[in-house]
Amino acid sequence: MNSAVCLLDIAAAKRGDKTAVRDEWRSVTYSQLRAISRSIGTALLRSGSTRRPVIVYLPKSISALSSFMGAMYAGCPYVPVDAHIPMSRLQKIIDNLAPGHIVTAPDLAPNLDTIDLKDAQVCMYDELCSAEADDALIESSLAAVCDIDPIYVMYTSGSTGTPKGVTIPHRGIIDYAEWVTTTFENGEDTVMAAQAPFYFDNSTFDIYGTLKCMGTLILIPDTLLLFPSKLPEFLADNEVTSIFWVPTVMINVANSGALEGVSLPKLRVIAFAGEVMPNLQLNIWRRALPDCVYANLYGPTEITDVCCYYVVDRPYADHETLPIGRACRNMRLLILTEDNREAAVGEQGELCILGSGLALGYWNSPEITEKVFVQNPLNTEYHQRLYRSGDLAYVNEEGLIIFLGRKDGQVKVKGNRIELGEVEAAARCVPGVENACALFDSEKQMIVLFTESAESFTLRRFNLELKKYIPAYMLPGKLVTMEKLPYTANGKIDRMNLRGLI
Amino acid sequence: MNIEEIIKTLEDYIREQFDIGDDPDYNSEVDLFEYGFLDSMGAMEVIAYIEEEYSIEITQKDVVLYPMNTIAEIAEVIVNKLD
Numbered sequence: 209m210n211s212a213v214c215l216l217d218i219a220a221a222k223r224g225d226k227t228a229v230r231d232e233w234r235s236v237t238y239s240q241l242r243a244i245s246r247s248i249g250t251a252l253l254r255s256g257s258t259r260r261p262v263i264v265y266l267p268k269s270i271s272a273l274s275s276f277m278g279a280m281y282a283g284c285p286y287v288p289v290d291a292h293i294p295m296s297r298l299q300k301i302i303d304n305l306a307p308g309h310i311v312t313a314p315d316l317a318p319n320l321d322t323i324d325l326k327d328a329q330v331c332m333y334d335e336l337c338s339a340e341a342d343d344a345l346i347e348s349s350l351a352a353v354c355d356i357d358p359i360y361v362m363y364t365s366g367s368t369g370t371p372k373g374v375t376i377p378h379r380g381i382i383d384y385a386e387w388v389t390t391t392f393e394n395g396e397d398t399v400m401a402a403q404a405p406f407y408f409d410n411s412t413f414d415i416y417g418t419l420k421c422m423g424t425l426i427l428i429p430d431t432l433l434l435f436p437s438k439l440p441e442f443l444a445d446n447e448v449t450s451i452f453w454v455p456t457v458m459i460n461v462a463n464s465g466a467l468e469g470v471s472l473p474k475l476r477v478i479a480f481a482g483e484v485m486p487n488l489q490l491n492i493w494r495r496a497l498p499d500c501v502y503a504n505l506y507g508p509t510e511i512t513d514v515c516c517y518y519v520v521d522r523p524y525a526d527h528e529t530l531p532i533g534r535a536c537r538n539m540r541l542l543i544l545t546e547d548n549r550e551a552a553v554g555e556q557g558e559l560c561i562l563g564s565g566l567a568l569g570y571w572n573s574p575e576i577t578e579k580v581f582v583q584n585p586l587n588t589e590y591h592q593r594l595y596r597s598g599d600l601a602y603v604n605e606e607g608l609i610i611f612l613g614r615k616d617g618q619v620k621v622k623g624n625r626i627e628l629g630e631v632e633a634a635a636r637c638v639p640g641v642e643n644a645c646a647l648f649d650s651e652k653q654m655i656v657l658f659t660e661s662a663e664s665f666t667l668r669r670f671n672l673e674l675k676k677y678i679p680a681y682m683l684p685g686k687l688v689t690m691e692k693l694p695y696t697a698n699g700k701i702d703r704m705n706l707r708g709l710i
Numbered sequence: 711m712n713i714e715e716i717i718k719t720l721e722d723y724i725r726e727q728f729d730i731g732d733d734p735d736y737n738s739e740v741d742l743f744e745y746g747f748l749d750s751m752g753a754m755e756v757i758a759y760i761e762e763e764y765s766i767e768i769t770q771k772d773v774v775l776y777p778m779n780t781i782a783e784i785a786e787v788i789v790n791k792l793d
Contacts, residue, residue, distance in 0.1 A: 438770035
């Protein structure tokens with residue numbers, strides 16, 4: 209298989225009449241999804257710019273999903289962006305990416321008038337769909353793809369304020385879909401309820417894990433995610449068998465009490481990743497739904513969503529830490545000490561990852577790519593790249609990996625990866641702010657922002673300003689305005705001092 | 711119970727519960743999520759309060775089918791349930 213979109217061709221050939229995806233507006237069968245996507249692919253190919261990335265600027269929907277597939281049929285990598293993305297951030301992405309096309313809809317398109325699109329063509333989704341599919345054109349486009357070509361670029365937070373475009377090859381997704389299907393024994397009866405936004409790579413578990421087994425993918429409406437106590441009812445009504453949610457959502461559902469007395473006889477697989485899952489809330493799930501398989505997954509965007517996993521196989525006390533387990537098939541994890549030795553059992557080190565899911569690098573950014581995608585220091589025989597994750601971990605007596613935290617200024621809030629430097633850069637763009645320092649309060653799991661400004665802001669008002677530069681998930685949970693931030697003798701912000709104020 | 715009364719009750723409850731005070735942006739038409747007055751944890755508290763206060767059930771279908779981002783919209787859903 210050279211392109212992940214072959215999974216759609218296979219599903220449409222075998223189970224064409226089956227419901228492939230349902231969102232809050234419509235549902236499509238595998239044949240329909242393939243036909244729509246081939247129309248889009250044809251329209252993209254006819255308007256030129258082969259192999260150039262296609263930004264999909266649409267809400268989480270069948271429209272967005274079929275645009276991804278359409279881009280793949282055209283041999284182009286797709287780039288999902290949030291429908292609520294601040295335009296200044298989209299501008300940075302476009303500057304880095306130089307996309308050939310931007311697929312959008314009439315209600316979102318006017319936002320694009322405010323920024324410089326370079327030579328990208330703006331295409332309306334409905335118009336792309338109305339093109340007549342040219343199968344011969346698509347086949348010749350697909351024949352030119354190989355599995356080391358990029359399938360998508362996903363932008364993650366960058367410490368200088370410029371997002372980094374993680375570029376993943378088809379092979380990463382093809383292998384990952386295979387792993388998801390075999391590990392969780394997915395089949396045609398699989399009904400997956402997708403929580404993750406498409407611009408977050410957890411969505412690849414939902415999309416390709418379902419496509420591979422020819423199951424049905426249900427896109428949970430965004431509004432419903434604002435009301436987590438209503439999610440179990442949604443799972444029951446849709447006869448969902450599998451979920452892969454970020455722990456924040458699982459925690460909110462558990463805390464809402466909505467799992468008490470709930471009946472979910474179809475639910476079989478409950479997987480989670482993106483941040484630490486506390487056993488306190490996991491135990492609420494386990495008591496309510498004792499027959500489900502629970503799996504703790506781990507992986508940075510740079511290795512195609514997930515590289516190691518732990519299927520929970522014993523009771524855990526509320527205060528215990530869940531391991532992140534062992535490497536997935538075709539992936540290898542090394543824990544390297546500061547002097548590049550392999551850490552002994554119990555010894556802390558940096559988690560380094562290699563395998564088929566390894567990213568090609570950061571789009572159009574060779575310098576930052578070279579810093580973290582490096583030669584495996586344990587391999588002196590031949591060239592072998594690995595990814596230095598910046599995550600600290602150790603292996604316990606049972607051979608299971610335990611995640612500890614970060615080496616640097618990166619944090620996770622509600623499963624979203626955030627560089628504190630990007631929050632600081634945005635804060636300095638707010639009029640009246642002289643300087644800013646963002647710190648993470650790990651107990652409350654939120655960002656605390658200290659600003660130097662004459663004027664004092666309320667958190668809510670300040671966040672309205674910040675939203676012009678960064679996505680909502682990066683907003684601080686607490687704001688402290690100071691006339692002057694504390695500085696060290698050499699003029700740097702005294703972070704230790706500020707940390708004491710949290 | 712008319713819709714104005716419900717709006718007033720909700721406005722007072724949310725103002726008190728989420729420490730909004732006399733914030734000039736706060737009113738029954740403002741998008742509570744967009745303007746940062748509520749997050750999903752807050753939304754759960756509000757739903758629980760409504761279900762208790764009015765002895766009604768807000769289902770997942772209500773949440774998906776009807777906009778519930780402003781106090782006026784939430785009040786509308788409540789009124790329809792009470793009828």
